[in-house]
Amino acid sequence: MSNLAINRTGNPHFFAHKVVTKSSSNNPSSFENILNQQVGSSTPAVTNRSKIASTGVSDDAPKEYKDRVLAQMKYEIAHGHTKDMEWTENGYIPKLRSLCSPEYYAVRDRLEAYYQTPEGQKESLLFDNAAVKAIVQDKEGNVIAKFYADNISGTDPQNITNAMWDGREGSLSTDESISQLEKRADLTVIHYSDSQKVTNLDVLRYEVTHAKKQIKQNPEFRDTYNKMAKAMHPEMTQDVGDVLAFQERILAA
Numbered sequence: 278m279s280n281l282a283i284n285r286t287g288n289p290h291f292f293a294h295k296v297v298t299k300s301s302s303n304n305p306s307s308f309e310n311i312l313n314q315q316v317g318s319s320t321p322a323v324t325n326r327s328k329i330a331s332t333g334v335s336d337d338a339p340k341e342y343k344d345r346v347l348a349q350m351k352y353e354i355a356h357g358h359t360k361d362m363e364w365t366e367n368g369y370i371p372k373l374r375s376l377c378s379p380e381y382y383a384v385r386d387r388l389e390a391y392y393q394t395p396e397g398q399k400e401s402l403l404f405d406n407a408a409v410k411a412i413v414q415d416k417e418g419n420v421i422a423k424f425y426a427d428n429i430s431g432t433d434p435q436n437i438t439n440a441m442w443d444g445r446e447g448s449l450s451t452d453e454s455i456s457q458l459e460k461r462a463d464l465t466v467i468h469y470s471d472s473q474k475v476t477n478l479d480v481l482r483y484e485v486t487h488a489k490k491q492i493k494q495n496p497e498f499r500d501t502y503n504k505m506a507k508a509m510h511p512e513m514t515q516d517v518g519d520v521l522a523f524q525e526r527i528l529a530a
Contacts, residue, residue, distance in 0.1 A: 281389075283376055288483075299357050300476070303530040304459075315484070321414070324421065326352075326529070328354055328368045328369055328370050329347065329350050329351065329354070329368045329370075329489065330344045330365050330367035330368035330369060330370050331368075331370045332371065332482070333369070333370065333371040333373070334346050335348075339427075341366055341407055341408075341426065341427065342407075344406070345404055348403075348404065349400070349403070350369065351405040352400065353400075354369060361384060361388075365403070374528060381438060385452065387389055387417040392512075392514075393514070394530075395523070395526040395527045395529070395530040396454050396530045398512065398513065398527045398530075399478060399527050399530045400479040401477075401479070401512045402477040402481060402512065402527070403476050405512060406425050406430065406476075406477055407425040407426045407427040407430070408425065408426045408469070408473070408474045409423055409425060409426070409469055409470070409475040409476065409477065409479070410425055410426045410428070410451070410468070410469060411423070411424045411455055411466055411467060411468045412424075412466075412467050412480060413458055413464055413466050413467075414464065414465040414466075415463065415464060416463055416464075416493070418465075418481070418487055419484075419485055419488075419502075419505060420509060421433075421434075421435055421437065421439065421478060421486065421505075421509070422434075422435070422437055422458075422466075422478065423477075423509075424440075424454070424455060424466070425450050426471060427453070429442050429443065429448070429451070430442050430443060431451065432511065434505075434508035434509055435494075435508075437458065437464070437520065438454040438458060439454065440453075455468075459472055461515045463512040466529075477510075477512075478527075478528075481510070481524060481527065481528065482528060484506065484524070485521065485524050485525060485528060488502040488506070488521055489521075492521075499519075499521060502520070502521055503519065503520040503521060506520045506521065506524065507520050
C-alpha cells in the first residue's frame, strides 16, 4: 500500500520529501518559454459553480488549499467522476465516511488504483500540491528540484538543499534554500509568481519535451532520464519500466 491518505473530499494525497525554488524573471529560459505557452491549458475550463454546494473543507483552511479542492471537484464533475459525491438540491457535496468503515477502505482502494493510471496521475499532478514557486535546473537544463508556494514542501531527490519541510530535519527555510541555490554557478533557479499558477503537470510537460530532445542527441540518456524522473515524481508509486513513455501517456490523458 502506498502512502496514500483520503481527505474530506474523498481525494487522495501523496506525502513525500519535496523541495522547490523561485525563478528569476530576468533570466529567461526554454523552460519559461514552454510554460508561457502551456500554463493554463492543462485544466479544462469548468464553469457552473452552482453544481457544488460544499467542498467539505473547513473555513479555517488556507485559501490556496480551499481553491485547489474546489478546482478538483469541478474537474471531477466535468469528467464524470461523481461517484464519491452526493447530490443535494443545492449541488454536489463530498460523501462523508466513517474512518475505518468498510466503505472507507473500499473507496481508498479504488482511488489508489485510479491514481496508478495515466488519468489519475494527471489529476494528481494538477491538484495534489500547491502551485510551483520555483524549479532548479542543472547545467543540462534538467529539473532536479522544485519548491511549492506553500513554503513547506518541495521535491529534492538529490538533497541539494537543507530545507525544513513537513517536520523533517533541516535548517533552512524555502526562501533561504532558494537564496543559497541561486549562488551556485552550476545551477539555475527559475521563480514563478502566484499569478502564474504553475502546476506539477506544467513542469512535467517541460521535462518530457526536454528529455526527448536530449535523447535524440544521445539515445542512452533515456535510461538516465527514467531514473531521474522517477525520483522527481514521488506521486508515481506504480512500477513503470519506461517512465518517459508512461509520462507521455499522462500528458495525453
